[in-house]
Amino acid sequence: MDTKENLLDMTLEEMQEFLAGLGQERYRAKQIFQWIHKGIKDIDEMTNVSKALRDELKKVSYIGKLQIEQKFVSKIDGTKKYLFSLKDENIIESVLMEYKHGLTACISSQIGCKMGCKFCASSGVGFIRNLSSGEILDQIISMQNDAGKRIGNIVIMGIGEPLDNYDNILKFLKLVNHKEGLNIGLRHISLSTCGLVPKIIELSKENLPITLSISLHAPNDAVREKLMPINRTFSIDKIIEACKIYTEVTKRRITFEYAMIRGVNDSKENALELASKIKGMLCHVNLIPINQIHDVDFKKSGNVEIDKFMGILERYGIETTVRRELGSDISAACGQLRRGLMERTNADKTTSKNEG
Numbered sequence: 001m002d003t004k005e006n007l008l009d010m011t012l013e014e015m016q017e018f019l020a021g022l023g024q025e026r027y028r029a030k031q032i033f034q035w036i037h038k039g040i041k042d043i044d045e046m047t048n049v050s051k052a053l054r055d056e057l058k059k060v061s062y063i064g065k066l067q068i069e070q071k072f073v074s075k076i077d078g079t080k081k082y083l084f085s086l087k088d089e090n091i092i093e094s095v096l097m098e099y100k101h102g103l104t105a106c107i108s109s110q111i112g113c114k115m116g117c118k119f120c121a122s123s124g125v126g127f128i129r130n131l132s133s134g135e136i137l138d139q140i141i142s143m144q145n146d147a148g149k150r151i152g153n154i155v156i157m158g159i160g161e162p163l164d165n166y167d168n169i170l171k172f173l174k175l176v177n178h179k180e181g182l183n184i185g186l187r188h189i190s191l192s193t194c195g196l197v198p199k200i201i202e203l204s205k206e207n208l209p210i211t212l213s214i215s216l217h218a219p220n221d222a223v224r225e226k227l228m229p230i231n232r233t234f235s236i237d238k239i240i241e242a243c244k245i246y247t248e249v250t251k252r253r254i255t256f257e258y259a260m261i262r263g264v265n266d267s268k269e270n271a272l273e274l275a276s277k278i279k280g281m282l283c284h285v286n287l288i289p290i291n292q293i294h295d296v297d298f299k300k301s302g303n304v305e306i307d308k309f310m311g312i313l314e315r316y317g318i319e320t321t322v323r324r325e326l327g328s329d330i331s332a333a334c335g336q337l338r339r340g341l342m343e344r345t346n347a348d349k350t351t352s353k354n355e356g
């Protein structure tokens, strides 16, 4: 078995220990850390590190292994979807979006997902494994290098449930925020969860200035249970209680994500019920016309319903936005990731009409 270590999985302190274990000077760790976070792929590119140390490093370690397998570029808005292969040949997806204020990366936290949300294309294909902190980071480094431009914002909203991979996500946040590395501010990072209550409480104690997004999608348990099996474990009331604790401890505003599904969760009564549960909270609601995935019968709500829903929330003083859909021609939108991945298994890898 290959026991080499991924240098991207190491914090600076761990790298110092690693070097000490090789009988090397600890201060070299900073140089190595800077190189790999800059995105070099080969240890020999570390020009200020001696040949002897590079040879030693090559025997016991490697730098990431994310390879771009395919890249799709939206003709509508330039959004890029990447399929990356990992060292063990699993495939993950990440998306790069261009906004007025710069590049935002949407990254995956796991290979597959255990949560089984009914409207999400990541469901139904099972869970394979957690991504390591270095594999999560490598998505950012690889997309940034490919784009040739700095990534300023990150949303952990790709495939997987980040709070189900808690330790690696926290380590990733530390790595990506490191001043010797990419130095991306935690305020520019959003983490989206389906609502794992104990982990929300645990996260509040870390007191990080990230934005927590909760995939709520329903105003009550009856509706939410039809959409999200996790609701049988953590009810809406429990989630809202955890969110209140989170906002009180961190003083950070929470975002509630609400996918608008015609005739399922988009009525006036649904809006009133939601408003009554979250009014007065330090929060913001993001309404997302659901992205239709083809073997599920959920349809997008109409604009009239969305406007009415928004109007009701706003009447209760709840700030509400409607999310713009990006990359719709390349299935880069929420819940559509992974789908392409499954279809890819049978597809011709080298051709794509959207390839940029």
Ligand code: SAH
Pocket (backbone or CB within 6 Å): 115, 117, 119, 120, 121, 156, 157, 158, 159, 160, 161, 162, 192, 193, 194, 195, 213, 214, 215, 257, 259, 288, 289, 290, 291, 292, 293, 334, 335, 336
């Ligand atoms: N597991 C995490 C993060 C991944 S999903 C979570 O549940 O939040 C990222 C977001 O996309 C979530 O808000 C999820 O509910 C939403 N989503 C999934 N499928 C969707 C679809 N078909 N249309 C709109 N949003 C979707």
